[in-house]
Amino acid sequence: MARELHVEDLTDLARGAALLGTGGGGDPYLGRLMVEQEYLRGRTVTVIGLDELADDALVIPTAGMGAPTVRVEKLPTGREASLALRTLEEHLGRRADATVPVECGGSNSMVPLLVGAQLGLPVVDADGMGRAFPELQMVTFGVYGMSGSPFALTGVHGERGVLDTGPDNRRLEWLARGLTVRMGGTASTAGFAMSGAEVRRTAVPGTLTLAFRLGRCIREARERHRDPFQALTALFADTMYERAETIFRGRIVDVERRTTGGFARGRAVIQSSSDDSVLELEFQNEHLLARIDGKIRVVVPDLIAVVNAETAEPITTEGLRYGQRVGVLAIGAPAIMRTPEALSVFGPRAFGLDVDFLPMNDLT
Amino acid sequence: MARELHVEDLTDLARGAALLGTGGGGDPYLGRLMVEQEYLRGRTVTVIGLDELADDALVIPTAGMGAPTVRVEKLPTGREASLALRTLEEHLGRRADATVPVECGGSNSMVPLLVGAQLGLPVVDADGMGRAFPELQMVTFGVYGMSGSPFALTGVHGERGVLDTGPDNRRLEWLARGLTVRMGGTASTAGFAMSGAEVRRTAVPGTLTLAFRLGRCIREARERHRDPFQALTALFADTMYERAETIFRGRIVDVERRTTGGFARGRAVIQSSSDDSVLELEFQNEHLLARIDGKIRVVVPDLIAVVNAETAEPITTEGLRYGQRVGVLAIGAPAIMRTPEALSVFGPRAFGLDVDFLPMNDLT
Numbered sequence: 001m002a003r004e005l006h007v008e009d010l011t012d013l014a015r016g017a018a019l020l021g022t023g024g025g026g027d028p029y030l031g032r033l034m035v036e037q038e039y040l041r042g043r044t045v046t047v048i049g050l051d052e053l054a055d056d057a058l059v060i061p062t063a064g065m066g067a068p069t070v071r072v073e074k075l076p077t078g079r080e081a082s083l084a085l086r087t088l089e090e091h092l093g094r095r096a097d098a099t100v101p102v103e104c105g106g107s108n109s110m111v112p113l114l115v116g117a118q119l120g121l122p123v124v125d126a127d128g129m130g131r132a133f134p135e136l137q138m139v140t141f142g143v144y145g146m147s148g149s150p151f152a153l154t155g156v157h158g159e160r161g162v163l164d165t166g167p168d169n170r171r172l173e174w175l176a177r178g179l180t181v182r183m184g185g186t187a188s189t190a191g192f193a194m195s196g197a198e199v200r201r202t203a204v205p206g207t208l209t210l211a212f213r214l215g216r217c218i219r220e221a222r223e224r225h226r227d228p229f230q231a232l233t234a235l236f237a238d239t240m241y242e243r244a245e246t247i248f249r250g251r252i253v254d255v256e257r258r259t260t261g262g263f264a265r266g267r268a269v270i271q272s273s274s275d276d277s278v279l280e281l282e283f284q285n286e287h288l289l290a291r292i293d294g295k296i297r298v299v300v301p302d303l304i305a306v307v308n309a310e311t312a313e314p315i316t317t318e319g320l321r322y323g324q325r326v327g328v329l330a331i332g333a334p335a336i337m338r339t340p341e342a343l344s345v346f347g348p349r350a351f352g353l354d355v356d357f358l359p360m361n362d363l364t
Numbered sequence: 365m366a367r368e369l370h371v372e373d374l375t376d377l378a379r380g381a382a383l384l385g386t387g388g389g390g391d392p393y394l395g396r397l398m399v400e401q402e403y404l405r406g407r408t409v410t411v412i413g414l415d416e417l418a419d420d421a422l423v424i425p426t427a428g429m430g431a432p433t434v435r436v437e438k439l440p441t442g443r444e445a446s447l448a449l450r451t452l453e454e455h456l457g458r459r460a461d462a463t464v465p466v467e468c469g470g471s472n473s474m475v476p477l478l479v480g481a482q483l484g485l486p487v488v489d490a491d492g493m494g495r496a497f498p499e500l501q502m503v504t505f506g507v508y509g510m511s512g513s514p515f516a517l518t519g520v521h522g523e524r525g526v527l528d529t530g531p532d533n534r535r536l537e538w539l540a541r542g543l544t545v546r547m548g549g550t551a552s553t554a555g556f557a558m559s560g561a562e563v564r565r566t567a568v569p570g571t572l573t574l575a576f577r578l579g580r581c582i583r584e585a586r587e588r589h590r591d592p593f594q595a596l597t598a599l600f601a602d603t604m605y606e607r608a609e610t611i612f613r614g615r616i617v618d619v620e621r622r623t624t625g626g627f628a629r630g631r632a633v634i635q636s637s638s639d640d641s642v643l644e645l646e647f648q649n650e651h652l653l654a655r656i657d658g659k660i661r662v663v664v665p666d667l668i669a670v671v672n673a674e675t676a677e678p679i680t681t682e683g684l685r686y687g688q689r690v691g692v693l694a695i696g697a698p699a700i701m702r703t704p705e706a707l708s709v710f711g712p713r714a715f716g717l718d719v720d721f722l723p724m725n726d727l728t
Contacts, residue, residue: 091455091526157529157532157535158529158530159527159528159529159530159532159535159539160527160528160529161525161526161527161528161539161543162455162525162526163523163524163525164523164524164525165521165522165523165524166522166523168521168523171521171523172523174546175523175525175543175546175547177546178542178543178545178546179525179539179542179543179546181542182538182539182541182542182543183539
């Protein structure tokens with residue numbers, strides 16, 4: 001059912017999006033402030049369900065692109081993503097009926113809300129990743145046959161580009177990433193334009209609402225002095241993610257990070273607070289793999305979230321610091337993200353990891 | 365006067381274009397073969413003068429982009445530049461009335477001929493460089509107020525992009541170069557769309573005809589056992605370049621080359637065949653500077669051409685080899701390329717050289 005998003009819900013939504021960001025996707029903080037600014041100007045965001053889209057509606061997903069650790073050389077004006085959508089509309093010769101997140105995890109949860117508020121477009125309660133991923137071809141839209149082209153990018157200097165690589169979404173990622181690096185490391189994007197029927201067929205449903213519920217769950221557990229880890233496990237049990245588990249608690253004893261080719265890559269090591277065991281994380285913007293004492297415990301596309309040990313506040317990979325006390329959550333990916341087609345696009349081998357995907361349950 | 369280009373003139377035109385390439389712009393050989401293929405298919409090229417353009421005609425310059433020493437990973441289909449022009453037409457919502465070379469020097473002399481033959485478009489006898497330059501903002505079109513945006517690029521895999529940086533042609537170069545690198549080091553381009561009146565105001569006139577005359581001059585001198593160096597000096601005296609001079613003859617004793625950021629940069633040293641003097645060349649795709657015994661003798665935008673010592677066949681910077689016997693020609697740039705506006709865009713300091721421009725006459 002179409003509903004107006006309350007401005008006071010944005011903080012919960014951003015917190016939940018950070019959790020689904022699995023360490024990446026960028027901090028939603030700046031994006032949330034920008035959406036709140038739109039509310040102060042009297043604009044609002046309307047969220048609609050997948051079932052409310054007309055089959056022939058034009059839906060244009062919007063997002064940001066770039067490595068979160070890149071130092072911003074020039075602050076965005078906040079209009080870049082709307083300009084990207086307008087650029088794609090001009091290219092297509094047709095106005096969009098709605099926008100939708102490409103990625104519900106991290107800062108990309110906020111981009112479509114900003115666009116929706118600025119342009120008066122409804123935002124579809126769904127996304128193309130069900131979490132965060134580092135590359136643009138890693139979307140369920142593409143897994144299930146949709147092309148990212150034509151694909152519009154805008155930079156903070158007002159520069160614009162439209163790329164077209166036909167059905168080849170990997171080549172699109174390659175070109176768009178190169179352009180993003182030259183735009184200063186960050187760009188706003190509009191691509192994977194689809195009909196309402198196509199979004200319904202290829203998107204992960206309900207993920208904006210899920211992000212809101214997750215964020216609210218963490219806040220309420222804090223306010224009511226309950227264990228947020230237990231509350232999150234209970235909440236996920238009631239979703240298509242089905243399973244969430246606290247697999248580790250401890251202190252960060254090592255972090256390595258480097259930015260190469262537009263990505264933040266690295267690893268972190270956590271020492272258990274209760275015994276001698278060690279958890280090791282590998283990430284490329286997002287967490288990809290968690291090993292406990294050398295044995296794989298969770299692997300992409302299942303979600304790995306590192307959170308504050310007390311408050312369960314999500315911590316991004318760039319926020320990881322030596323000495324932090326953290327909890328590590330493992331969350332099962334929805335079924336639509338675990339098909340053979342999906343695993344070939346964002347399973348472990350798509351990230352250069354020499355392991356097959358096994359669901360977290362089978363790795364216990 | 366509009367005239368059909370004879371296929372047998374292409375070899376002379378390519379040779380002359382290589383001379384005007386001042387060591388860069390790429391070897392016109394492959395491009396010439398492609399144009400000849402079009403003639404074998406029954407297509408022809410019509411060349412028109414600047415005075416034949418209607419004031420409100422739409423002229424779309426076409427070119428290739430990329431460093432000549434990049435190893436080609438996939439051969440072009442030969443349709444990339446026509447696709448770039450069509451892509452820009454679609455973007456503008458209007459069909460072109462003619463194309464024109466961006467760069468009469470090197471392989472970019474051939475690109476508009478290929479487009480003209482394939483699409484049945486006349487090719488304007490003029491260009492935007494009067495030679496070859498390494499960067500796309502280094503055109504008289506831009507010097508005299510024209511924007512390169514919107515700017516279309518196509519790659520050998522069929523990928524397409526349209527960039528728009530408003531009036532900022534340097535930023536356009538930066539983005540287009542990045543995209544070209546990701547397209548495999550080479551791309552075909554269409555940009556700087558202009559009216560007939562604007563081309564007349566901003567282009568270097570008659571340079572396709574000049575390239576043809578230069579190539580024919582070298583060939584005929586050979587056939588008639590005359591000195592090609594003297595013949596070239598006599599020919600240039602009759603053009604807007606006015607002055608050409610053989611400033612050095614000798615043997616190459618050192619060449620250094622590296623490809624960085626999409627450019628072929630380097631230097632070469634020539635030992636005189638008659639005395640102890642040494643000529644040193646610096647290049648970035650094209651020759652930028654010639655020093656004789658440490659003293660600057662010619663500097664960009666004046667032209668420096670290295671040719672075979674016997675035949676005067678032009679040699680590109682990537683063709684320079686240890687032990688080659690060569691002659692070095694200095695050619696004065698036309699007046700339109702020596703204004704303060706022009707020098708701020710493609711004078712020595714635009715290439716990071718810490719010298720002011722002085723015409724070759726004043727450096728003798």
